[in-house]
Amino acid sequence: MNTVVEVSSTPGQVSVDPRFGASSRKAKAGRRPSRLILGLRAFGRDKMAVAAAAVLIIVVAAAALAPVLSPYDPVVGDSARRLEGIGSEGHPLGLDGQGRDILSRLIWGARYSLTVAIVPVLAVLPIALLIGLFAGYVQGRVGGVLMRVLDVLFAFPLVLLAIALAAVLGAGLGNVMLAIGISLVPYMARVAYTSTVQESSREYVEAARAGGARTGEILLKELLPNVVSPLLVYATTLCGLMVVLAAGLSFLGVGIVPPTPDWGIMTADGSSVLLEGRAHVATIPGLAILVVALAFNLLGDGLRDALDPRKQTT
Amino acid sequence: MAPGLNVTGRRATLSALAGVLTAVFALSACGANSAQGDADEVLIIGIESEADVLDPQVAGGWVTWRINSQMYEPLVTHDLRTPSEEAPVPELKPGLAESWEVSEDGKEYTFNIRQGVTFHDGTDLNAEAVEYNIRRMWDEDSPQYSAAAAGQTNFVWQFVEDVTATDEYTVVVRMSQPFSPFLRMLAQGGNGSTGIISPAALEEHGEDIAEHPAGTGPFRFDDRVRGERISLVRNNDYWGEAPALDGVIFRPIPDPAGRTSALRNGEVDVIAVPSPDSVQALVDEGYQLSDGQPPHVWYLSFNMRDEYMSIPEVRQAINLAIDREGISDNLLQGTTEPAYDIQAPANDAYVERADAYGRDLDRARELLAEAGFEDGFTTSLMTSVDGSGQIVPAPMAEFIQQNLAEIGITVEIETMEWISYLGRWAEGAGDVGMMQMSWGMDTPYWLYIVTSSDMIAPSGPNVGYYSNPELDEVMDKAITAATEDEATEYWQRANEIATDDAALAPIVNDRAPYILAPGVEGWVSASQEWYDLTGVTVNPEG
C-alpha cells in the first residue's frame, strides 16, 4: 500500500505544518500517545499556565492538608496579641483582629475559598450546556422560551443578582454557592448558546446530518465536545472572578459566616485596620485571592490550548 | 518583523496622554482647593449610615434621631450639655413643655406648653398643636393618625386614655393606670420619638412631611441629598440658646475606614463610631476623643425554649465564662466598658453585679457540671454583621465563641445583615440558642420591655421568651409606683432578680466614642445616645 504523507497548507496563509520536519517520522514510527498526554503536552508549552497550575495544586494541597500544615487553630485566638504584624514570634504572617494566626487561617481558608469558587461553576456547567445546546441548535418553541428567560436573567447584572440572591437566601457557605450558581446560569448558558450557534453552522455538522445522524447524536456527539471546550475555558476564568465576588459578598455581610477562615472574610475583617498601620491583616488574604484568581485565569488560557486538538501535536 | 511605531508617533501618543492627565489633575486640584475659604462655620459629621426619614415620630434608630433631635423637640428632653462623668444618668429638663404636674394617683399629666415658640415654617406652637401631634401617634380615629408613628411610639402612649388641650397652652394626658416611666419615655428617641411637628406642615405635606421637616429645634432643615448629605442651618428664631454654628452637615459614610480617612483628609470634622483600632492612632495624631456612658447594653438573649438555655445554671455559667474585660480592653480597645448589670449605668436602677458578670471560669465549669454538662454542648448564637449601635458584632460574637469554648460550649455563629437581622430578631429566638442585640434606655422601664412576659416575641422585644412571674410582679409595682423613689426601689429589686436568674447576658456598655478634629470645641458626650450641638464651635484651621 502506498503511503502518502503530504504537507498541508491552508490556502492563503504562510503557515508551516509542524509535522513536516523531523517530528513527522517519529509520529509514524512510535505509538500514538493518549489524548491526555497530548493535551498535557500542549498545556505544558504555556509556561504561565503551568505556573498557574502549580500554584493551584499547592493551594489545593494546602487546603487538603490544612489540619497537618496549619500551626494553630484557625478560629481560636490570643486576644492579647491581636494585630501583631508579619514576622512576630511564632506567627510568621502575624495575627488578626481576634489574635488568630493568619497563616493558619490562610491555609484553612483555601478550603472555603476554593470551594466557593469551583463548586457553583462546576455545578452550573452541565445546566448551561443543556440550555445552550438546546436553545442554540434545536431552537424551536422550547429553545425560544429558554432564550427569553435567559434574556430576562441576563438583564440583571451578575454582581447585583448575586448580591440580591445572597441577601434573600441568607449568609452561609451553601447559600453563597447557590446564589453565585444561579447568577452564573445566564452567563454560562449564553456562552454555550453562542458557541453552539457558531458550531452549528460548521460543515461537520452538516456532514453528520448528511451521514444520517439524528438530532440527539448531533447534539451529544458532534456539538458537545466542541461547545464544552470554550465553556470550560470560560468556567476557569469565572472561577477566578468568583473568588473575588464571594469575597465581596462577605464584605457586604451576606457571604460566608465568621469565624470561618474564608479569605474574603479575612480581607473584609482586615479592611478596618488596613490604613491603621495593620495592612497585613487584609493584604495577606487579599494577595491570596489575587494569586488564586490570577492562577485560574491563566489556567483558562492554558486549558484553551490543551483542549484544542489542533495544538495537540505529537 | 512588523515595523514598530516610529519614534515621533510614540512620543505624540505619550504627550497626548500626559495632556489628558494634566487636565484631569488641574481640574481636580481646583476642586480640592475650593474646599477652603468658606466663611460659614459649618460642622460636618461623618455618620455610620444613611439616615431614615426625617419624620421624628416615624423614623427608627438613633442615627436618625441624632439628626431629627437637632430639628425637633419633645415635650420633655434631656440635659445633654453635662458630660457623662458629671451626670451618669441624664437629667430630664423641660422641652416644649415649660413645666408639668402629675396627679396624686399618677394617672393624669398636665403639661404647660412653652409660649412664644414658632415652628420652622412659622406656625405657632400651642396646646392644640401638641394634641394634634399626640393624636397622630395614638388616636386611630383622628385623620392625621399614622400607623407607623403609632407603632414606633407604642411604648410611650400605651396606657393613654385621653388627650385634651384644655386651654391655649395646656395639654392634659390621662392614662388608664399609673405609668412612672412616662416622662422619660417622652424624651426617648431610639425608636420613634415624640418630637412635635408643625401641624400646618403635616396638613400640607401629609406623607411627604419627611422631605419638608418643620420642627422647633435649634437647627432647621436646609437640604438633603440622599446618600450624600443632610444639611441643617441655624434656627435664628430658636426659643432657647441659639447654636454657635451656622450649620451642621451629616454625611453618611458607611465604611469605618472611609470615615477615618475622611476625617484625616479634613473632609469631615467629627466621625461617629470610629473603628476601635483607629482610636488610639487618631488621638496620637492630635484628634480629640469624646466618649461617655450612654444607656447602651450590648447583650445576649437566652432562648428559654432551648433545652440548654432554659437551665438557669447554664445561663449563669455562660455569664461567668464571658471575658467582658477582654472584649472591652483588647478587642474594642477601650471603646466600651464591661457590662456588670443588665441595665446600663445610665439609669437609676443600675446595680453593679461583678459576682454574676465578672469572669470566673472555675465557677462556670462547676455550674455546668451541676447542670450535667461537664462535657459541654453545642448551641448557636445569632447576630448581625453591622448595624446601628452594634459596634463590631461579628468579631465580638467570635470572641464570645472562643470564651465559651473554654468551658466546653461550642457556639455556632449565624450572621445576618442588620436590617434582615432586625426582622429576624423581632420574630423571636426560634431555634437559635442566643440572640444578640444592643439597646438600652435611661429609664429602667427598658428592663420591662425586654424581659416581661407581656413582651414575649413576636408581640414584643422579649425575644428569648423569658417569663418570670416574680420579676413581672415587681416590675408591675415599679411601673405603677406613685413616687420616683418608690419606683426606683422596685426597679432595683427587679434588676437583681433578673441578674440572679441570668435572664440576659449583658456584655459591654458602649462608650459611644466620637473623634473630633482639633478645631472642634464644645462637644459634650452626655449619658445619652444622641447629642446637643448648640454649644459646639468649629475652627476649620484648628
Add this chain to the structure above:
Amino acid sequence: MLEIKNLSVEFHTDGGVVHAVRHVDLTMGEGEIRGLVGESGSGKSVTAMTILGLLGTRRARISSGQILVNGRNLLELSPAELAKVRGRQLGLVSQNALSALDPSFTIGSQLMEVIMWHRKLSRSEARKEALEALRTVSMPDPEHKLRAYQHQLSGGQRQRVVIAMALAARPQILLADEPTTALDATVQKQILDLLLQINQEFGTAILMVTHDFGVVAHMCHTVTVMRRGEVLEEGTAKHVLESPTHPYTQALIAAVPRLHAHDQAAAVPRAERRLHVFQEAAL
C-alpha cells in the same frame, strides 16, 4: 534587479525547527516574468513573503542569505526603510482575492491612502490617480467603484483592485502569489492577461508564485521549480515545460489534467505513480 542569494528560512515550532526554505538562489531581470512553481509546502510562498519582509510570525528566522533589490540588501533595512521599499520597488498581488481588501474602507480610500503615502499628493490629486489606477486594471465603471466597498465587488474585480494597489507606486517588481487560485477559470484568464498586459506596458517584472504549470505555460518567460524548500531546477519556461530535467518536474507536468488529451486515462496514473516514488524517497 532582484537577486536572492543563498536564502534559508527556518520556522521554530513546538515540534522543532522546520527548514522552509533552504539555500535558495534566484534572480530576476527587468521585465522578466518568472514562475516560481511547486506544490504546497515547497517553500515558494515563504520565499515570496520573505522578499517582502512579511513573514509576519516571530517564529520565522532568516538563517542565511541576502535579498538584493537594485543592489540593496533588504534584510539589512530598518522597518521604516523596508516599508518604503514595499510599494515603491516591490508590489504584492496575494492569493485570496476575496479577502485581500479591507472590508471597512472604500476601494477609493484604500487606493488613495497608498498613493498619498508614496507620492505625497493632495487628496484630489490622489483621487485622480486612484481613478487612473482603476482604469489601468480595466475596472468597469471605475468612478463608481471608488466609492464601493470590497463586498460589493466580484472576485475578479477585487483582484483588479489589489493589482491596482500593488501598482499604485509603480514598483519594478510584482510578486504575484497564486493570484488566481480562488477565482473562476474564466476570471483567472482575465487576471493573468491583465498581468501580462501590465508587464508589457510598464515593463514590470513579475514573480509568479503558482502550483499550476498551465499558468506558467500561459505567461512565464522563465521558471524555477521548488520542492521541500529547495530549488530543483530552473530555466526558460519553454525548456522546462518541454524537456524538464528533473523527474519530479516531469511528473508534476504530466499530472495536470489536459483537455482533449487522447491518452488521458493512461497519463494521469503514470504521473501519480512516479510522484509516489518521490514522496517516499523524501521520507
Add this chain to the structure above:
Amino acid sequence: MIAMIGRRVMSTLMVLFGVSLVIFLLLQLVPGDPARTILGAGATEDAVAAVRAELGLDQPLPVQFLGYLQGLITGDLGRSLTINQPVTEIIIPRFQNTMVLSAAALVICVVVGIPLGILAARRQYGIFDRIAMFTSLAGASVPVYWLGLMLIGVFALNLGWFPTSGMSNPRNPEGGFGDLLSHLVLPAFAAALVPLAVIARMTRSVMVDTMEQDYIRTLRAAGVPERSIIWKHCLRNAMPPIVTVVGLQIGYLLGGVIFVEVVFSWPGLGYQLYTAITQNDMPLVQAGVLFIALVFVLVNLLADTTVGLLDPRTRRKVTA
C-alpha cells in the same frame, strides 16, 4: 426600519416585564417583613399588622403584583415602603450618580483598555504584551474594596490629591465639574479595573486576529505605514466585537460598582438597592432594578446598532 424598532421595543418590554416578575417573586423569599422594618425593634404585633394593612401587604400576592403593574403602566412606580417617598424621587438621583460613576469608569476602560490591548497585540507574546496582560488581569483579580482603600490611603491620605469619599464637597456644594471630577477619579479607577482587563484582553485578541488578515498583508505590502495599519485599518475592523464587549461591561459596572460605592461612600444606586433588598422594600427594588435592566438593555441595543452601523455591508449599496 420602524418594524425593526418596534420589535426591539417589544422585546425590551417583555424583558422588563420578566424582570419585574422575577424581582417580585425573589423578594417574596426575603426573610422578615417590611412593616417590621419600618417599626423597628420594639414594635408590637398590632402595630405591625396596622402598618401591613396600610402598605397593602396583607393582599394576596397576585393582587399585589397586578396593582404594581397597573401603577407601572400609568407611570407610577409606587412609594418606597421604608423611606416613605415616591421611589422615582429616591431612585433617579441615585441612579444618575451611579451612571456618572459607571460612565467615568467606562471612559477609563475605553481610553486605557483599548490602547493597552492594541499595543499588546502589536507584539503578541512580547514583553509589553505579557506585562500589560498580566497586570490588567491582576488588577481585575484584586478585591475592589481592598484596592479602594489602598487608593484612598495612597492618593487621598498620603499624596492628598483627591478626596477620600463622597461625590461633592459639602463645604462648597457649588464646586462644579472640577469638584465632581476630583471625587470621581479614585472610585472610577477602582470600578474600571475589572472591565478594563476584559476590554484590554478582548481588544488584544481581536486585534491579533485582525492583524493576520489578508487585507492587512495587502496594505503592508503596498507600503502603508505601520501606524496607519494598526490604528486605522486593524482597529476599525476590530471595532465591532470590542464595541459589543464594551456594551456588556456596562452591565458589569452597574452591578459591580456597589462595592466601590460602599468604599468611597458614593451615593449611588448600588448600596441603596442593597439596603432595599435586605429591607424587603419591593417598590424600591423593583424600580431600581428596572432602571438598571432598562439601561443595560438599551446600552446593548445601542452597541448592537453601532456594530451594525460599523459594518459597511449594512450601508447602501453603491453597485449592484
Add this chain to the structure above:
Amino acid sequence: MNRDDVLLEVTDLRKVFSVPSGWGKRNREVTAVDGISFRVRRGETWGLIGESGSGKTTTGRMILGLETPTSGSIRFNGEELTGVSRERLRQLRQKIQVVFQDSGSAFNPRLPVGAQVGAPLRRFGLCTGAEAKDKAVDLMEKVGLESSHYDRYIHEFSGGQRQRLGIARALTTDPEFLVLDEPTAALDVSVQAQVLNLLKDLQDERGLTMLLITHHLALVEHMCDSAGVLHHGSFAEQGPVDVLLRTPESAITSALLEAVLEPQAAS
C-alpha cells in the same frame, strides 16, 4: 448493468433564497436555481459544471436533502425526495452520500477521524461497534490511509488525506450515489490526480453513480460521461461530454473552454 436505467431524475428544480437586505427593508429574493432538469443513469458520472454563483452547489445540497427545494422534483430510484419525512430522508442517506470540497472542515475537529468514518454504520444499525471499527479501518486502507490513522484528528492530515477520509466516510454505508462537490479544488495537481483516480477505481469496483460538481472542464472530460453547464441557475446546455466540450453551443461553455490553461509552452 443497464446504462439506461435512470437513478436520479431532477425535474424543474427551483430554489429561491430570501435574503435580508438590511434593516427594515423587505427581504430580497435571490433565485439560486431556476428550474433545472437532468437525469443521471445508474453507474455514470454526471458533471455539473458552473462558475461560482451558478447554482451548482445549491443543486447538490438539494439532492442531498440539506436544502429544501422551492419547487420541482427530485426522484431517486423512482422515489420522490422532496417532501419526504425526516426519518425517511435519514434512511435514504445510506444510499446518497457526499464528498465535500473541504473535508478538513467537514470532519469534527475534536473527534478522532476513524470513529467519524465508521459512525454511519452505527447510526443505521448496520453493525456493532467493533465491526464498525474494522470496517472503518478497511475503508481507510482502501482509500490509501493506514490503520494507525484511526485515532488521529483531522488537522493532522494533509489536504489529500483529508479528501481520502471524506471519500472513505462517504463509502461507509455502501451508497449507490455520490455527490462530489468540487472534491479536488483545494488540492495540489499531483494529489488531485490521485484522488480522481481513486474515485474512478472505486466507481468501477462498486458500480457507483456520481454527480461531480466542478468548474474544471478538464476534470469533467476526464471523469464524466454526461454533463451540464449551469449559468445563473439554469442550464446553458447539457449533453454527452464528448459533444459538449468539443462542439460547445453556448457562450459560457466556450468561455470556460477558452480559459483552460494547458501546460504547454506558449507558441
